[in-house]
Amino acid sequence: MITKQEIQPVITKKVVITDSLFASYVNAIAEHLLPYQWKVLNDQIPGAEKSHCIDNFRIAAGEMEGTHQGAVFQDTDLYKWLETVAFCIANGTGREYIEIADEAIALIGRAQESDGYINTYFTISCPDKKWTNLVEGHELYSGGHMIEAAVAYFNATGKKEFLYIACKFADLVCRVFGLEEGKCKGYPGHQEIEVALVKLYQATGNRSYLTLADYFIRQRGQEPNYLMEEYKSRQGRNLFPEFREYDDKYAQVHAPVLKQETAEGHAVRAVYMYSAMADLARVERDEEMAAACQRLYENIVKKRMYITGGIGSSGTLERFTADYDLPNDRMYCESCASVGLMMFAQRMASLTGEAVYYDVVERALCNTVLGGISKEGKRYFYVNPLEVWPQNCLASTSMAHVKPVRQKWFGCACCPPNIARTLASLGQYIYAQSEDSLYVNQFISSSSAVEIGGQEIEFSMDSTYMKDGAVRITAKCGKREEALYLRVRIPEYFKKPTLKVNGKDATLKLEQGYAVIPLEELTEVCLQGEILPRFVAANRNVRADMGRLAIMKGPYVYCMEEEDNGDNLAAVLISDQDKIEECALDSRLPGELPMLKTPAKKVTQTIAETDDLYGTPAYTEEKMVADFVPYALWCNRTPGEMQVWVRAQI
Template identity: 50%
Template sequence: MKNIKNQHPLPLNQIRIHDVFWQKHLDLVKKEIIPYQWAAINDQVPGAEPSHSMENFRIAAGLSEGEFHGVVFQDTDVAKWLEAVAYSLSCRPDPELEATADEVIGVIGRAQCPDGYINTYFTLKEPEGRWTNLMEGHELYTAGHLMEAAVAYYQATGKRAFLDIMCRFADYICETFGPNEDQIHGYPGHQEIELALVKLYQVTGIRRYLEEARYFIDIRGAAPNYFLEERKKPGFKQIFTEFKNYRPDYSQSHLPVREQTAADGHAVRAVYMYCAMADLAAEYQDQELLDSCIRLWNNMVEKRMYITGGIGSSGISERFTTDYDLPNANNYSETCASIGLALFGLRMARLQNDAGYIDIVERALYNTILDGIALDGKSFFYVNPLEVWPDNCMEGTSMGHVKPVRQKWFGVACCPPNVARTLASLGQYIYSADSDSLYLNLFISNEADAVVGDAALKIRVKTRFPFEGQVKIHVQADAPAEKTIAVRIPDYAREAKLKVNGQAVSLSAEKGFVRLRRVWSDDTLELTFSIPPRFVRANPNVREDAGKVCIMKGPLVYALEETDNGSRLASLYVDTRAPLLEHFEPELFGGVAVIEAKGLKISEKGWEDNRLYAENEPALEPVTLKAIPYAYWGNRTPGEMLVWMKEKL
C-alpha cells in the first residue's frame, strides 16, 4: 500500500468552462493570444521585438536560409505556443489550427539531428558548444518545454508524431546524462526537463524517463558544483555576461535538493524544480523528497511570497532574496514564477489532500498570473510590481525592469506563451480525483464528465464567484454510485453553509475540504459563503508593508489606480474603521466588483515654494478611495498603481 497517495486532474477535454469571471480571458486564448503569438513567433507583430523563433526552426530544418537570431532558449517560444494550442484544441477542436500545428511539428522533426538532439541555437550557431555550458545553455530547459508541448499535443489530438520526436530526444538525453562513466554527470542550469520527463513517462510508460528525472534531481547540488567546474574547462564560452560571478544558489545547486530549507535563487528555476520533486515523491513514494517539498513550500509562502502570489523579489537576477524581504516597487515577481508556484501548489494539494495549497494556487491565478496579460490579450507583464510610479520606470536605472504598461512582446518571451498555456489549461486546476473521490478545488462555472473509479459523474457548477459566494453543484451519475465529493471551503469564506438537495447539512471541513460521502444519482449541492471585502495586513516582519493594509475580496487583491484616485497614491491613508463599500460595475473590465474606502490624503499645501525638506506640519484632506482588482490594473490610462496602502492608526 502506498503511503503517499496522489490525485489526478480530470482530462482537459472533459471540462467545458463557461464562467462569468474567466470566460472573457479564456476566449482570448483562441481568438487573440494564439493567433497573436503565432504572428509574434513569425515576426509579424509591428513594433514588437522580433522573436525569430519559427525562422530558426525553418533554417535548422533546411527550409530556409539565414542565421540564428535570439537567445539560447528561443526555441521555447515555439514550444509554449504549441502547448497552448494543444490545450486549446483539447477544449475546442479547430482543424485549421491543428493543421498549422502539425506543420510546425513537421518543421521541428526536420530540425532534429540524427542523434535526436533538437536546439536551433546550438545546431545553427554553436555546434561545437553542445552540452558544454549547462549552466547557461538552456538545452535541457528547451528540451523540457518541447516535451511538455508534445505530451499536451498527444493528449489533445491522439497524434504521436511530436511525441515520437521528443521520445527520440529524451532517449538521447538519457544516454548522455547519467551516473555511468561515459555519461555527463551534469544537470540543467534552468530546471524544467525534470517535470517534463515525468510527464513523458506518464503518457508513454517508459520508465527510463522517470529515472532520468530522478537522476537530474538527485545529482543536483552534489559537490563539487558542476557549474563551477564546467566553466574551468578549456574552451568554455560564457553566454551571459551577468553570470561572470555565478552563485550556485541562483540555480538551486548550492546544496542537494533534499538538504535545501529555503526557497533560494531564481524563482522560476526553483518552482519548476519543486514541481518535479513533488512528482517524484509520489512516483517513488519518497517521503524524504516530499518533506523537502513541504519545507520549501512553507518557507516560500510563509516568508517570501507577495500577497498577489508573486515570488522572486529581486529585480536583479529575478530571484528570491531573504525572509520577509518583499519590496513593492522594484521587485520582480515574474509572471512565469507565479505560474510555477500554481503548478507546484496544485501538485502539493493533490499529494497532501489539503485545500490550503489551493488557497495559494487560487491567489496566484486570480492575481499575478492574470495580471500578466492585458484584457485584450495583446500585451503582457513580465514583471509584476505592487506599486508603480510610471515616471520612475527609467531604463538604465534600478527601476529599468519595471514597466508601467504591458509590453507587446519580449526578446526573452517566456511569460506571454506561459500565460497562454496556463489559461488554456485552466481546467486542470478545477478538479482533482482519485478512485474514490472527486475534489472541487476552484469555483469556476463549468460542466465536466468525471470518471471517479468505476463511476461516471456529470458535474455542473454554476457560480458568480469571485463576485458572489454562491456555488451550485449538480451531480448526475450514470448509475448511482457511492463516492465522496469534496468541496473546498476557502480560508476567506465567512458564514459558509451547505445544502444537499435543499437540506442544510452540517459543514465541517478537514484540511479545507468538506467531504460528502453518499450514493450520488441526481443531486444538487449548494454552497454559500459570504466574501465581503476585507482589510489584510502583512506580518510585521515584512518591513515594506509595516503600517500598511491591502484590500481583498475572496482571492482577489485590490489595487488603487491613478485613473480613479489621482496621483501621489503613496500620500494616501485608508481609514480601516470605516466600512468598505462594494458595487458591481458591469461596464468596467467586462464586469467587475469595485470597492470604495474612506481615507485621507497628505496635501501639497505649504509646499508651494519648491522646497524639498521643511518643518511643515502635514495637512490631511478627506478622500474616497476606489480600488479595482490588481489583475486588471494597467488596462486604462497609464498611471500610478498601489496595492499596500498606509493605514490611518
Template identity: 50%
Template sequence: MSQPSKATAVPLKNVKITDAFWSRYIRLVNEVVLPYQWEVLNDRIPDAEPSHAVKNFRIAAGDEKGEFYGFVFQDTDIAKWLETVAYSLTISPNPELERTADEMIDLIARAQQPDGYLNTYFIIKAPERRWTNLREEHELYTAGHFIEAAVAYFQATGKRKLLDVLCRFVDLIEATFGTEPGKLRGYPGHQEIELALVKLYRATGEERYLRLSQYFLNERGREPFYFDLEYEKRGKTEHWPGHKDLGRTYAQTHLPVREQTTAVGHAVRAVYMYSAMADVARETNDQSMFDACKRLWQNMTTRQMYITGGIGSTSHGEAFTFDYDLPNDTMYTETCASVGLMMFAQRMLLMEEDRRYADVMEQALYNNLLSGMSQDGTRYFYVNPLEVWPEASAKSPIKKHVKPVRQKWYVCACCPPNLARLLTSLGQYMYTVRGDALFVHLYIGGEATVNVAGHSIGITQQTNYPWNGNVKLSLKMEQACQATIGLRIPGWCRTATLAVNGENIALDGSVMPQGYAKVTRTWQDGDMIELNFDMPVEIMQAHPHVRANVGKVAIMRGPVVYCIEEVENGSNLSAICLSQKAKLTATFDENLFGGAVIITGEAKRLDETDWDDVLYRPVSTQFKPITLTAIPYGLWGNRASGEMAVWLRAFNE
C-alpha cells in the first residue's frame, strides 16, 4: 500500500468517555437498553413483538420442547446483545450482567451440534436444509454476528468459551466452503461473516480465518453464478417467494468486488461488504481492493447519501436506487445501514487519514443513528425518514414503512441491538495511531491512553461538542517524546483556530493534508492543545439533480442537522417557507432532553384561508409571517406524534 506503516485503532479498553453529550447515551445503554432488550429477548415485554430468541436456544439445546419461532436469522439478536454486553463490560464492569451473559453462553454451547454447527433455525426446524440456500437463509450472516460477539467477549473478559464455540463452527465452515475438490464454492447472501473473520484472525492469529474471508470476497460475483446453481439444485424453491426476482445487484453479486464502482442493492449488505473489503485490503496490502473501496465510497457519499448520513433510498429491497434519487418521505435510511456506514468509514480511516471518512462517520453518528432510539432507550426506529406525515404513514401503501412513532420492538429486530453495540463501542472510533503519529477523528470528552512510537501518552479531551466548537486536549506522559498529532478540521467548518500552549498555529496547506492539522514537535507532560471551530447556523441546499429537494433548504449547525416538528410549528409543515438568507438564532435550551441547541428565526407560511371546497384556483399566493423553531434531527419524535420535516420550501427575499 502507499502508506509506510499500518494504522491501528486505539482499543476500547484504553478510552473512557466522560462527555456531557455522549455519556448519557452510553449510560442509557448500560442501565436501560441492555436490561430492556434482555427482557424482550425473553418475551417479557407486554405488547412488544415476541422475540423467542432465547427460547429457540433452549429448544435447540434440548432444555425445552417447542417449535422454532422468528426469522431464519433470529439468533443474531442474541449475538448482537452479547457483543453489546462485551463492550459494556469493557467500559463499565458489571458482575451481574456478566453472569447473565455467561449463562447465555453456556446455553449456546449446549445448543452447538457435535460437528460444530450452530444455528437454531436449522437445528430445530430444517436440519436437512443446511447450506442449501445461501442466497436467502442467512447461515453465514448469523455465524458472522456470533463471531463478532465471541471476539468482543473474549477481549472484554478473557473468557474463551464463546470464542472456542465459534472457532469450532468456523472450522466446519472452512471445511465446507472453498475452491478445493468436494467443497461448496458458495458465499453469503447477506454479507457479514467476511468482516467477522478478520476480527477472528486478529484475535487468534490464525491466518486461515483471514484466507477464508478473502475467499468469500473473491468468489462473489464470479461465473457460473452460485446462487442460480443452488436454486436449480434444490428444485427451484425459495425461502421468500420472489426473492430471486430482486436480481443480482440486491446482494452485490453482479460483478466481482474489485470491479464494482457504484453502490447498489441492499444498503446494509453493501456497507458490511465494503467494510470487509477495506479490512482485507489493509491486512493483505491489496491495492486493487482498496481502490474499489474508494470508488464505492465516493459514489455512495457524494451521490446516494442523505444529509443525515442515512443510506438506502427505497423500501423495496431496503436498497440504493440510483445517483441523486433521495426522496424524503418514502426512503428507507435504515438504522443498521448507518451503523455499517460508520464501520466502513472507520476502516477507511485506518487505510488513509482523510477527513472525508471521519466527516461522514460524524454525520451519521449525530443524526441518523441518534434518531434510531428514543430518549428513554425503550423504543426504536428501523426507518429514519426526513419527512413524516402521520396520516400518510397510516393510509398510503407506499409509506406504511415510515413510522411516525418509534416501536417497542420489531419482528425483524436487527436495528435496536445494532445501535446499542455501536454506542457502547464508540470509544474505539475516536483515535488511530500510525507509527509516530496520533490522529484525533471525533471530538468527544474523556480520557485515553495511547502508545505512540513506543511512548505511552495520556490524552484528555474537554468539550461541549456538538453544541459549541471549543475543544481542549491535554497531554500526560512520563517523558518527552517526538511525535505528530493530527487533528481533524471538520469539512463543515469554515473558520477554525489552533493553539498549542497558547501559541497560535496557522492552519494552512502545510499542516492540513487531507483535512488534518498535523503538529509535529517534542511533546511534554502538561502540553495543552486548543481548537475552536466556528459554528454558525448554515442554510443548506442539495445538488440540483436531487429532484426531491429542488427549491428547498435545510438547516445545519456544526455536524447537527435540524428538523421542524408539528409540536412547535403547527400542522401542514409543507406550507412553511424559509428564506435562503433567513436570520436564524442558535440558543441552548436546557429543558430539551437534558439540554440541546435549538434554532429559531423568521419564516413564512402559505395562507391557507379561503380554500374551503376549492381544490385548484389561479395563483394568488399569500404568506403570513411565523417564528420557526427547529430541533436536532436526532431528537425528533420524542414528544407528541406529529409531522416532521428536514427540507423546507425556500424563497428569495
C-alpha cells in the first residue's frame, strides 16, 4: 500500500490564506493569539490561570529564584508558541516576533544543562529524578515539542541556534535510550518526540534521530513491559491523581505497535504515535508497519470517531472506549486529539498517495479544530461536545470537563497553542508536492509557490465551493521536459464534478481520489461540482445517535443553537424527507458559510397540569423552522444549548 512517490505536505512555505473564514482565524493567530499567548506565558493576563512558563525557564537558567510551578509539561507552552511564531514567520505574518523569539530561544539555551538535558520541572524540582518517571514526567514529550519548534524555526528563518539546542538534547536522548547494553530500555509515557525526531532527521540528515524514533516506536509494548513495570514500582505515588486508574492501554503499551488492532487509550497519545508509525512506514518503506497504521486508522474512522472528527469518548482519562461508543454530551473530544488525527491522516495520505485520508483531515479541521477557538482567537475549547446543556456542566461532577463556553486559558494549556500551530501552518494541509505533482487537498482559497522538479510553480486557488460549487486554480510554471501535474482531491460530497482547463471542457480523470491535470505554462483550472446540504445518519450500532439526524454541507457539520431555536433542543424533531434551505449567515459569525434551515416541530411533553417530575404524558406540538449554524462557529454569540444530532421524525 505504500506509494512509490515521495509526497511532502507544503510546510513552512509562505501560503497566504485568502478564504474569508479561515483567513479570519489565521490572522487572529498572528494578531491576537501570539501576543495574548506571550502575555500568558509571562503571567500578564488578569483572570487567566497562571502559566509561570517563562519564569520556570529563568529559574532553571539560574537567573531567578523560585520553585517550578505549573504542569510537568509546562515548557511545551513556550515551544508550541515558538513553533507557531515560526509558521507565522514562514507565512509572512509573524516577522515582528523574531526578536522576542530569539530572546526566548536564548533563554531556553541557558536553561539547557551542559549535557543537553532540558526540562525545567526536573532541573528545578528534582534533578536526581531525571528519566525515572517516564509514565508521567513528559521529558521526552516536552523535548519533542521543542524539536518540532526548532525545526520549524530553522525552516522559517534559517537560523540555527534553536536547532543546535534541539540536536544537543536529541543527542543526549540517543545516548540515554536504546537496546544497547547500559542504556535505558524505556520510551515516552506520552508519545510526541517520535514525530519530532523524524522531522529532525529530515532537517539535519542525521540518521541516528530516525533510528531513535524507530526504537521508541518498536520497543513500545514489548515484554518486559518497561512502562507498566515503572508504573507499578511507584505503588500509587503518582504526580497525576487520575493515574490511579492507569492501565496498559492508556499509553498504548498493551501490545507491540505492529500487533495493535484497535485505537486504545489516551486519544492524543494514540494519534501522535500512529502519526510516527506512518512516518516510519513511509521513510523505512515498511509494509507491515503501514498495514498496522491502516488497521488503526480504520478502527478510528469506521468505529470510534465523531462526525466532527472528534475522538476520545471517555471524559475520564481522555481516552478511546469501545467501538461505536460515541456519547454526545460527556465525551472528551479534545482539540489536541483532533489536531493529532489531522497529523495521522495527513501522514496516511503521504504514505499511500490516496486522497481519501484528507476527508478525515478536513473533517477534523473544519469542525473540531476550528470550533476549538473563538472567532476573535482569544478563547478556546479543550473538550468539544456535540450536545451541550449548560446547566449540567457543573464543577466536581461527571460533566466538569465539559465547558459550555470557550475559556480564556487553561492551566494545562495544550489545546490553544496546538490549534494555533495547526492554523498557522494550514498550508501543509491544503497542499502537498511530489516529484512531479502539486496536490490540492482542501478547497481553501490561498496562494503560494513551490519548487517541483527544479521548477518553481506559482499557484493560487479561488474557491467558492460552499456557495456555488466552484473551485478555480491557477498555476504558472516554466517549461520542462517531463510532465508536471496538478492533482486535485475530489471529495465524496463534491457531486457531479466537471472540469474546465484553460476555458475548455476537459475529461475528469481520477487517480487515487485526485483529478489529474497536466500542467502547462499557465494552467487555469475550473472545477464545478454540486454541494448540497444533506441529512446524515450514524451507523446503526451507535446507540447515542439512534433515530437522530445531523445536517452537513460539504465537510461542515451543522448544529442547532439555543440562540436561534429557543431552549430544550431535545424536543425538536426534523425529517430527512424535508428540504434544507440555505440562507445568509448571522452577521455576527465570521466567514461566508451559509446558515441552513429545515422545517421542524417541537413536541414538548407535559405532565397533565402539574409541575410533577413524572406522570401521564400529554404533548404540545409547535411547528417551527430549525436553524443550523456550522458547528465550528457555535458559541460565538449568546451561550446556551447546542445540539448536532437532532431527533428524527420516524
